[in-house]
Amino acid sequence: MSQPDAAMISSVTSAAGKVIPELVLLGTVCINFLVGPFLVTPSGRALPGLRHRWGGIAIAAICTALYLWWTGSTEVVTTGPFRVDNIVWYVRGVMLIAALLLVLVNWSQIEDGKAAESHACLLAITAGVNLVALANDLTTLFLALELISIPTYLFLFLPRKDAATQEAGVKYFLLSVFSSAIMLYGFSLIYGMAGTTDLPAIQTALANSNQTPVLAILGMVFVVAGLAFRLTAVPFHFYAPDVFQGSAASGAALLSFVPKLAGFIALIRLLEPVVDAAPGLLLADVMLPMLWWLSVITMFVGNFLGILQNDLRRMLAYSGVAHVGYMLVGLNVGHHTTSVPDGIEALLFYLAVYGLMTIGAFAVLIAAERDNKPLETLDQLAGLHRVRPGLALMLMVFMFSLAGMPPTAGFLAKLNLFFAAWAQGDVSNRWLALFMVINAAMGSWYYLRVVGAMYLREPLDEHHGSHAPAPIIASVACTAMVITLFFVPTWLWTMVQTVRSS
């Protein structure tokens, strides 16, 4: 009996055991879609309050997944369709907690008749992000990325039915399909080069080939372009402000974090075998300068255009673009260094902190909504500290954190990235660190403008907005974590540090 066959088969048969938290989420998705339509009338109306039940079910599913994640085995597996290691463990934890926050953010944004579908989409997206981290094969990776994209179209489309939402939904749909096609073309070239879709086997093929890997270079350029769309890295960012502006605040909150998390994890997974392979040195020579330029351009364009915005969600979209630029610094310096702190570790820390502050900011914007109409301009936040002092205080914390000022976790996250880039030692990477500092200073202008509007201007009217508890709970939780992580960063940092030890 040939052993590798048996190993291959057992790795396939035991694959389901490695994705139990995701199976719980996807099972709940099926339940939502099966039961959902039976609880609404044919015209799509439902009993008032039904969304609370669907939200409760989503929270229960995520908590079950969190429990299974926490108690599950941490045994490292590197063969088969799924790879289980410490990155997977970390991404699962971050994404499940982000999903909890997003369920709360989405709670009051959705009609009762559409709550089942909306929460099901959110759970499917969560499972998709985890599967991206688990993917050990180009096919699995692509399917996982599509498991994020396709529910996202629906998630953006469901909350409202006005022209702006539809435009945003269609725009995201078309451009996302386009980016998937580009990425798939890159995958096909890599497959053509290596003759296999298995990531470890691709690494072996790259290491053993004695020719210039032209196809692999072309393929990786396409893959990075396709993923840069998800990251909203310049020049693939142009859709982000329009889509953020058009969709409901919960959709914008999701878009500001989840595709970026998935994109960075996919990039880490794909670049690792490609850049580490020794004769693929030429590949690294092409990829790293490309990522360097991507990072610099993304930072500067994001911040310049962020300064010009008056619409809150457009501003946060460009802020997201700028933050992707900062995080790309981590990716740049993480792949050829043993310095402390490591670039990838700093990137993973930044991702978690960025998720907390951006989802928190959108949660505050939702809590401050008037008559279920989303806040649009900066003027609508004027004098918020008079009307809703608690919300103003929390939004100030998030703005400080996004700008990278103490005492918030955003400061430490930026500091980590800066040290990672500086300690790496290359002149080009020290330039990256300097560009990051310049950009952080530029970016604080538009963050502080929000704080200024809230605290220094008089309210336009005495409208108190809604007091729905869910977004307030989410923003309080985010505030607590953003401040706690400044004082006790080791909680997160020790988790991040396990990632590279495996």
Place this chain on the structure above:
Amino acid sequence: MTDVAGHLLIFTLCGVVLFVIPLVIGRWIRPARPSAAKDDIYECGEPTIGSSFIQFDLRFYVVALLFIVFDVELVFFFPWAQVFGSAIHLADTSISADAANHLTSTLFPEIHSPATSDQHSAISTTSLHPRAALALGWMSFVDVIIFFAVLLVGFAYLWKRGDLDWVRADELKSIANPSHR
């Protein structure tokens, strides 16, 4: 790099030239005698009645889309059938060793791929154990059942929502009492 670029250039040039030559030859040797009858619709077309720029019923599109979704899902059954058939055939202990080897190599083509052949060259002569093949077959059967079950969830969803009805229930109601429109 120059090698690849050169090939690409030659390929592009050949493509353009071979495309242009027949057009040029046709231009030289064909007689030019235009007439009204030659501009008429023929074979695939009928003379239209009225304007062809009419609004198409959106429901055709919805039904076509649903059909395409389920049609494409069927594509996934073909690779599955290949694996399932080979595995069940391999589980049969009475087949010859050659047949078993052949089936094993269809199930695990990567063993013969250049990337891994130097490490696993000994394996290609050994076939899969019948018991392992049976396990693989059963697992793929369970897999396809789960796949199909998820598909049926989608089907149940759109059936219940009334997306398959030609006349939607809420429209029926508004046809019955037009005042609610």
